[in-house]
Amino acid sequence: MPGLKTAWKEYLEESMLPHMWCPGCGNGIALGALTRALAELKLPRHKVVVVTGIGCWGKADDYLSTNALHGTHGRALAFATGVKAARPELTVVVLMGDGDGATIGGNHLIHAARRNIDLTAVVVNNYNYGMTGGQVSATTPAGAITSTTRYGNPERDFDLCRLVEAAGANYVARGTVYHVPQLDRLIRDGIAKKGFSFIEVVSPCPTHFGRRNRLGPAVQMMKLLKERAVHVGSAAAKGGELPEGSFFIGKLAERDDPDFNTSYEKMRKKALAKGTESS
Amino acid sequence: MNEPANGSKIKDKNESTVGRGSKETRRLFLQGNEAIAEGAVAAGARFYAGYPITPSSEIAEVCSEKLLEAGGVYIQMEDELGSIAAVIGASLTGVKAFTATSGPGFSLMQENLGVAILGEVPCVVVNVQRSGPSTGLATRPAQADVMQARWGRHGDQHLIVLSPATVQECFELTVTAFNLAERFRVPVVLLADEIVAHMRENVALPDPAQIKIVNRKKPTCPPEEYLPFKPDPDGVPPLADFGSAYVFHVTSSMHGERGYSQNDPANAQAKIRRLFTKLENHLDEILLVKHHYNREEELDLLIVAFGCTVRPARAAALRAFGRKVGVLQLITLWPFPDALVAQAAARARALLVPELNMGQVGREVERVVGKAKPVFGLPKSNGEGFTPGEISARIEEVFACLG
Amino acid sequence: MCQIKIDPKRCKHCGICIAFCPQEVFGADCRGAPVVERAEKCTACGLCVMRCPDFALEVGEKGK
Ligand SMILES: Cc1ncc(C[n+]2csc(CCOP(=O)(O)OP(=O)(O)O)c2C)c(N)n1
Numbered sequence: 001m002p003g004l005k006t007a008w009k010e011y012l013e014e015s016m017l018p019h020m021w022c023p024g025c026g027n028g029i030a031l032g033a034l035t036r037a038l039a040e041l042k043l044p045r046h047k048v049v050v051v052t053g054i055g056c057w058g059k060a061d062d063y064l065s066t067n068a069l070h071g072t073h074g075r076a077l078a079f080a081t082g083v084k085a086a087r088p089e090l091t092v093v094v095l096m097g098d099g100d101g102a103t104i105g106g107n108h109l110i111h112a113a114r115r116n117i118d119l120t121a122v123v124v125n126n127y128n129y130g131m132t133g134g135q136v137s138a139t140t141p142a143g144a145i146t147s148t149t150r151y152g153n154p155e156r157d158f159d160l161c162r163l164v165e166a167a168g169a170n171y172v173a174r175g176t177v178y179h180v181p182q183l184d185r186l187i188r189d190g191i192a193k194k195g196f197s198f199i200e201v202v203s204p205c206p207t208h209f210g211r212r213n214r215l216g217p218a219v220q221m222m223k224l225l226k227e228r229a230v231h232v233g234s235a236a237a238k239g240g241e242l243p244e245g246s247f248f249i250g251k252l253a254e255r256d257d258p259d260f261n262t263s264y265e266k267m268r269k270k271a272l273a274k275g276t277e278s279s
Numbered sequence: 280m281n282e283p284a285n286g287s288k289i290k291d292k293n294e295s296t297v298g299r300g301s302k303e304t305r306r307l308f309l310q311g312n313e314a315i316a317e318g319a320v321a322a323g324a325r326f327y328a329g330y331p332i333t334p335s336s337e338i339a340e341v342c343s344e345k346l347l348e349a350g351g352v353y354i355q356m357e358d359e360l361g362s363i364a365a366v367i368g369a370s371l372t373g374v375k376a377f378t379a380t381s382g383p384g385f386s387l388m389q390e391n392l393g394v395a396i397l398g399e400v401p402c403v404v405v406n407v408q409r410s411g412p413s414t415g416l417a418t419r420p421a422q423a424d425v426m427q428a429r430w431g432r433h434g435d436q437h438l439i440v441l442s443p444a445t446v447q448e449c450f451e452l453t454v455t456a457f458n459l460a461e462r463f464r465v466p467v468v469l470l471a472d473e474i475v476a477h478m479r480e481n482v483a484l485p486d487p488a489q490i491k492i493v494n495r496k497k498p499t500c501p502p503e504e505y506l507p508f509k510p511d512p513d514g515v516p517p518l519a520d521f522g523s524a525y526v527f528h529v530t531s532s533m534h535g536e537r538g539y540s541q542n543d544p545a546n547a548q549a550k551i552r553r554l555f556t557k558l559e560n561h562l563d564e565i566l567l568v569k570h571h572y573n574r575e576e577e578l579d580l581l582i583v584a585f586g587c588t589v590r591p592a593r594a595a596a597l598r599a600f601g602r603k604v605g606v607l608q609l610i611t612l613w614p615f616p617d618a619l620v621a622q623a624a625a626r627a628r629a630l631l632v633p634e635l636n637m638g639q640v641g642r643e644v645e646r647v648v649g650k651a652k653p654v655f656g657l658p659k660s661n662g663e664g665f666t667p668g669e670i671s672a673r674i675e676e677v678f679a680c681l682g
Numbered sequence: 683m684c685q686i687k688i689d690p691k692r693c694k695h696c697g698i699c700i701a702f703c704p705q706e707v708f709g710a711d712c713r714g715a716p717v718v719e720r721a722e723k724c725t726a727c728g729l730c731v732m733r734c735p736d737f738a739l740e741v742g743e744k745g746k
Pocket residue numbers: 054055056057058073096097098099100101126128129130131132137
């Protein structure tokens with residue numbers, strides 16, 4: 001599809017490029033995937049609101065030509081909930097780092113999923129706090145070295161997809177910045193799906209996580225993604241146990257529970273009927 | 280009395296001219312919190328996001344019914360950080376949005392209130408003050424969030440704070456709060472207190488058609504020329520709605536007129552300065568006080584009071600036989616009404632500031648009056664309101680001291 | 683033959699296009715910047731465009 005290759009021309013604010021991200025950082029790849037998903041769905045810029053948190057990935061709004069609201073660390077989903085609850089017809093996409101979306105913002109994440117509000121959260125999981133220098137996050141693997149776990153991370157990490165699925169989201173998927181055509185589809189399907197959609201984008205931070213854990217340069221880390229990601233439904237996945245360090249990618253959960261706005265509309269209809277009765 | 284050109288009108292001596300004499304005026308026996316909810320609906324608010332906390336919860340409860348009946352949205356968020364965030368998101372879609380809370384929740388809202396200030400997002404936050412610090416004498420009255428309301432966030436910023444003293448004012452000032460928020464693209468804090476919020480009084484709810492409502496300025500330029508942070512000559516930029524033909528960015532980062540983040544120091548200085556001047560250049564529209572005395576006369580003592588302290592202060596003033604004691608009620612607490620306090624102070628021998636905190640407004644009054652007049656305080660922070668007798672006793676002490 | 687454009691103002695020399703082009707179209711200069719060495723082999727699959735983190739690549743249609 002020739003148009004999609006350059007979808008960024010429609011949705012990117014090219015005057016802001018080159019962007020701030022480090023050489024080889026997957027954030028730019030994830031951003032490209034988002035623009036292609038928006039283009040495939042033919043969403044006009046003025047009907048899209050991108051809400052971002054604080055962090056490297058949270059800076060993505062600076063490079064977008066859609067509507068955008070850049071809030072505070074951890075609160076992006078709450079800002080987005082206000083936008084969507086007030087204006088259900090808008091497409092609201094929420095971009096958060098793992099720290100932003102799942103560590104400081106974990107409470108909003110589980111409640112957005114529980115409410116099943118029709119937002120699409122794209123969490124770039126880079127295994128650490130990139131923006132502030134590579135500190136430990138709730139997604140840093142146990143034992144990994146970060147700037148605040150010099151002897152290894154004593155804590156366990158979250159499996160974000162399982163967390164969000166358990167909390168009630170309608171769509172849960174994981175992709176990587178190596179598997180781009182698939183990532184485009186996952187984000188596209190997440191946006192198209194009614195209810196809360198969650199896409200985890202695995203994209204280890206080369207500058208901090210990669211360097212500290214001796215994973216090699218960005219290209220080497222991309223190769224690791226290629227090796228370690230297992231497609232759900234593939235022959236390898238059917239073998240059962242995943243080898244240490246491997247993870248599933250693809251659509252991990254999907255259901256059709258009613259979304260917040262639909263349920264809300266029912267209550268409001270009752271209230272409006274009463275409101276007109278009494279006046 | 281200073282009356283805002285755009286607000287609901289509040290007259291001396293609790294006299295309301297809003298819809299006065301109109302057949303449509305509804306007279307109700309309401310609690311302060313209920314009156315705030317009624318005021319919000321009357322002002323056009325159609326979105327509430329909040330988290331329950333005494334003594335503010337009745338506002339949420341009433342809104343969960345009335346806002347839906349008016350076709351709006353009520354949502355109980357997972358916490359107060361999320362509540363104010365949702366209010367900001369909703370407001371940017373063009374809906375008048377608000378939240379209500381008390382001390383602990385107000386503390387949690389501070390960071391995102393900063394987003395609303397820098398992002399110039401109109402919204403209203405009701406803080407029904409309760410005693411602190413921390414859980415303190417939870418649910419007991421206090422007026423100790425005056426400074427937090429003004430300075431609770433990091434960074435340089437300005438906002439508007441109004442304080443009601445009666446249930447009628449709870450209604451009217453809620454309307455004013457929305458009007459000022461929309462007029463100046465700024466968050467407005469309605470700083471109520473447990474006593475005013477839980478007190479029940481007769482209120483006159485005017486015919487909605489008689490209430491002056493202000494809506495935010497929308498852009499009129501072609502969409503591709505819209506700059507969401509380019510001020511009009513009055514210092515206030517027009518604000519579009521998300522979803523309209525105008526595509527725009529709002530960010531908590533320092534930004535230029537386009538709303539994209541920008542690090543240029545000159546731009547940052549100009550932006551911060553404008554956050555101040557857009558309010559300071561329009562004080563005539565913002566500052567509200569009531570003089571509960573004859574302004575022609577010289578006073579022996581001017582009591583400066585706000586919120587729940589106004590009523591006992593006025594009772595004490597009436598009891599000060601043989602001495603002329605007047606009460607200056609501060610409605611706008613921030614920006615602090617410097618000039619109005621100074622003018623009133625000029626015609627008084629001394630000033631007294633009773634307040635349910637350790638002297639937050641007293642210090643402001645001292646700053647304004649300087650060495651020109653003695654300023655006496657009456658701080659109280661034990662979780663109880665003032666009785667007129669307590670203030671009378673202090674008045675006697677003040678006169679003994681003045682000789 | 684495809685037109686492959688590299689925007690040197692955006693390219694940060696990460697090497698991803700060089701490493702992952704299925705046709706090994708790119709080589710590197712002495713600073714690690716990609717150079718188109720075998721344009722005739724390009725199939726216009728678009729993978730390099732999609733994987734470029736810096737929006738520095740454009741690939742025209744096959745035969746254009
Ligand atoms: C309330 C608050 N606490 C801390 C910070 C500092 N801070 C900025 S970004 C960040 C973490 C970024 O990590 P993540 O969310 O994973 O995003 P990344 O930078 O890795 O993309 C932190 C701790 C902040 N801005 N606000």
